[in-house]
Amino acid sequence: MALAIQRPDMLSLAAGFTDSESLPVGDVREIVEEISDLEAEAKAALQYGPNIGRDALRSSLAQRMAGSDSVADEAYQPENLFVTNGSQQALYLAVQTLCDPGDYILVEQPTYFVFMEILQGLGLKPLPMPMDDRGDVDVEALRTMLQQVAADGSIEKVKAVYLVSYFANPSGHSLSQESKVALGSLLREFDSPIAVLEDAAYRELYFEEAHPAKSVLSLEPFSDLPVLYTSTLTKPYASGLKVGYAYSNSPEWRDVMLTVKGQQDFGTSHFTQAVVERALLSGRFDRHLSELRRTYQRKMMALHEGLADTLLELGWSWDVPEGGLYLWMKSPKGLPTHNDSEFHRACLKSGVFYVPGDLCFVNEAHATDYIRASFGVLNEDQLGEAAKRFNEAALSVFRDAVL
């Protein structure tokens, strides 16, 4: 952020912000006008609301979740769903209420780096899970690891597993249903309950088709485990409204999280909730989202195509994502991309920056050859220019080193 202010010519592939040009300014204006025309509705929206969130919004979201999982409408009950200040607050509440300092949370590799900052802030430790070649959790290797933890007498300190399961930040990867089921079965082998945090922030931001895996809430092995499923309404609509939600299959855990949320803020802004509720119920949300999916797909392609010719030849590699906001790129022959690397300096010199991949790993030293490039903020022209600058930096550094 500070860098962006000092160097306004700089193009950022780093920020996790969302597309600005497509923001639904007209929608929100209309929605506020419609709400204002309904006096009781308007006054309710400008008054405090219940800590758990607006009823109609929660009902609509529970149905929406059922639709995404292709289960009966009544499979998800609104009383288990609560509204938060973005899904970030749900993650924070989940970890804060589950853990004591010194506890462990199992995380994928790579994982969402801000989640690791939450853990650090609360005195908790991320425990990296072994991953397979497809980017799924390697459940057999994880069994061996957890058996070792159990043998060491520390399994009670492992309080949860954190999964970014759809078009993940940073990897773009979605966990297969098979991998989820195997993971659930494994977790049930241990007497000490290990909760599951499923972060589905990007689930709706697919480009062409939703990912077929159901959420863990709908998968049988997880019915005995405490689960919190979190997502957001505003990353796929208008991030400035900041309305997320969380669903728990454990009433006891939900109540504790709601108590702490009450202490933290008494409930998320009732007004922004009313806006997204009307966006959902009026169909505007889904109309906008269909457009937005195409927008992000075009932007992804602009970045991907801008980079591919030069970088693939230099030995860079990445999967073309099917959703989300990120390209997750591996440099050739382990050449470092971290903040102090020659490559990072070359990028800054060219006028482009990115998130170094090592931030997304528990053991940073093991992975200094990834980068996260976001196509969320910049428009297609800017992405083309950012790709050029990135290529220029890659050529300047890697030509001598690699070729």
Add this chain to the structure above:
Amino acid sequence: MALAIQRPDMLSLAAGFTDSESLPVGDVREIVEEISDLEAEAKAALQYGPNIGRDALRSSLAQRMAGSDSVADEAYQPENLFVTNGSQQALYLAVQTLCDPGDYILVEQPTYFVFMEILQGLGLKPLPMPMDDRGDVDVEALRTMLQQVAADGSIEKVKAVYLVSYFANPSGHSLSQESKVALGSLLREFDSPIAVLEDAAYRELYFEEAHPAKSVLSLEPFSDLPVLYTSTLTKPYASGLKVGYAYSNSPEWRDVMLTVKGQQDFGTSHFTQAVVERALLSGRFDRHLSELRRTYQRKMMALHEGLADTLLELGWSWDVPEGGLYLWMKSPKGLPTHNDSEFHRACLKSGVFYVPGDLCFVNEAHATDYIRASFGVLNEDQLGEAAKRFNEAALSVFRDAVL
């Protein structure tokens, strides 16, 4: 809340909600239209914003604080001010970042009961301060108490003092400047730093004149002490927007609170911030607030006058507040008002309820003869009816007991 749903005929003097009829529906509609007409402004408002809050909003608030304290505009620097999800989040962040489980926070008696819930949630203990007859802190008695704590070797565990210093919830009392100065001088006598949390949520909700005491930030004895001053923009405007703020004179503490806020939510809704910013800058906020002050004064008088004839004769007593949202009433001869009391049952039977005062004291058993009656939500007619029901309950219980 549950009770209100079961018994829709019930009139609540309990809820701390704000006046609904006066909510600025037209203002907010116009503001959103104006923002929507400015494309760049609209898109910024619907995008993520900085964790610390919007620049123009923070500058405006810093100036506003300077105005309230009658000090030079530049006395308060916007970089020390951050925006929160209501002032509640600021209180939570302050306590969370200052304390370890088992630590103490000094509180007035009575104090804001939700603050004591925060302490309980974080494993902290409220330490009741001795109060004088005027409702100010009895600084001499507090000195004796803190010297004893120091002699016991526990002074390092006393991390802060919490003051609800203007038209307080629940007492309606404002701390005198003299009492603040004496308190600051006392706190400086101890080597171990004791921070000051000044909760000014009701400061702007005076009826006729602002309370003359400056905030502790502007008082000399506090210049050496870490201070966090918190207030809210939305209780005096539209509580559904939920925008509070906090100002700290300690850059280190501010930075830690901002780090934790980033982990909790990445920043308060940028959209609601843009709405209140425009309300402030366009003058709408102050126009609305002048009206609102008269509204609350009328409502306070409706409740006060509805109760006075019957209750004063029965021996109840209270001060007529000069701001805020509450009457803080003492029952005659210590007759109990707590949740299990005959009086509380009589009120429910009459169709009215209140917040029992014992919730606002650290040692509940010592003060079971107060009640908090809010005139925030009900309109004047309803307040008249609520007063009748309250009188009826008081007569039914106290006639035999007292007369």
